[in-house]
Amino acid sequence: MSRRGEFGFIDFIRSNFPDPEGTTGIGDDCAVMPSGEGELLFSTDLLMEGVHFLRNESSPEDVGWKAAAVNLSDIAAMGGTPVATFLSIALPKDALGEWADRFIEGYTEISRQFDVPLLGGDTTSSLRDIAVNVGVLGRCPSGGRLMRNGAKVGETIYVTGPLGDSAGGLKAILMGIERTDDVTRLICRHKRPIPRIEAGRILMESGKAGAMMDISDGIGSDLRHIMKASGVGAVIDLERLPLSPELVSVCKEQGWDIYEMATSGGEDFELMFTAPAGLENELDIAVYPIGKIVPGNELSWRFSNEPMDRDFDGYKHF
């Protein structure tokens, strides 16, 4: 791969993302889009080399996938539909060319899978570390979006899929353990998270959910955001947390604390929401009840209905 300079790189991105009808994407001072109906949603995430990914551990394609995935997940967390993403990328000299092109391949792959155009961004240089910022614009019918402040006492707390797989995959990478099929699957869940856009939209349309968010820092941290925003407490029944067979078997083999992983490991990007009990029998998608919203402001943990003496508090950024 040759160094084609800034404009060559932009042309490459542009060739992967033709403008949808009625919009103007890359190439002018701003992207231009129709306003459309309902409400607008916007979210953004900044990923730094050395903090969010390591160049010798993550393939550029995986970094590209994940940079888009975490943002699409925020739109899913409101029950919204993504309209477009915007990508800013700062590249040190040694990441120009191959690294940058392969990053765009991964970014393009997930964007096509979820049919979301890239409509703009910024490319620039960096002295040392790669920096990637993704912004995503979404839409939701007026009043439909599911916020963190809608949880009500008595509601059941649900998640849309297994917890802890991503944390297990990350730990497997960091500890360099043997890559059995199970371990490989966990690593894939860590590197290629799936934003639950369809699940989010179904929950929004059901009209049943109170509060919703995506699980990025582990339920031990994320649930506290719903509690604080809604002014409620919560009880989680650990034995009800959905766990993948892969995680169960790897944790057994390695002697890892599976509940620590399922509650405090981040980046599962499943959705967590509150709704009346019994919703698991009413939807076309799988949802798993894991606890209950209660009065107060405490988060407590039970196992087989017995209170536990320990806390799980999720991942902190700094």
Add this chain to the structure above:
Amino acid sequence: MSRRGEFGFIDFIRSNFPDPEGTTGIGDDCAVMPSGEGELLFSTDLLMEGVHFLRNESSPEDVGWKAAAVNLSDIAAMGGTPVATFLSIALPKDALGEWADRFIEGYTEISRQFDVPLLGGDTTSSLRDIAVNVGVLGRCPSGGRLMRNGAKVGETIYVTGPLGDSAGGLKAILMGIERTDDVTRLICRHKRPIPRIEAGRILMESGKAGAMMDISDGIGSDLRHIMKASGVGAVIDLERLPLSPELVSVCKEQGWDIYEMATSGGEDFELMFTAPAGLENELDIAVYPIGKIVPGNELSWRFSNEPMDRDFDGYKHF
């Protein structure tokens, strides 16, 4: 200043930016805004420490101001009105606390001056360099926005203000020359650029402008974008470039090439646009004719109607 951790920093930002009526800003998975009328505009810029600013040369307040200014300028460049900004910031340990808080002060100052709310973003850590990404959402009446591809042969090329001041200020900083009043004014133009939002809107509403963009890399580079997008050539008359008295006097004193600065130095953030000749007599704002759109695809330079044998080609990012 103490280190208050991620959520304390977010609370500080939040206290500076109360949510406008009908919107939900910082604190949920996404910001929520009404769709509104017309078309949406979006632009984003990523600033890296060591490339776009130096911590020992720029005050944090100036970096905060400029990070917002360059993005608001992109909305101005379309003739749009800014609706909201979104700020992502990655901070190494030694920039937490004072640097970060002072950055927010500068960002808040310009946001209040132009009445633009900050509705979301991301805060995270960085190993070494500070990274700042700003995204801005704007609006424009349907079909009103001024793109780069609207220039027509025969139109006059205009700019909205003096060129080269920012480049002069930067050079003064880099060379460490004595800070006379004139030099200080140039440095201020470099550190605190003013997005020409009002001028952009007036030009959009006039219905007279063909193409428009903001001058971020110098007209020698930026004009080529208009030419390429519009399929036209251009001639610039160097003696017509508006030059500030400060730049003229500092260039004379220091022996700097003023035309190099006015054409190839970046970051003036004035607007450049094309329109029928004579528009300078029809508007309530000052606009300066500097050249003409011609057939072909060449950019040529004249001085007192004499063709010049040299080219000015603007600033390149990598």
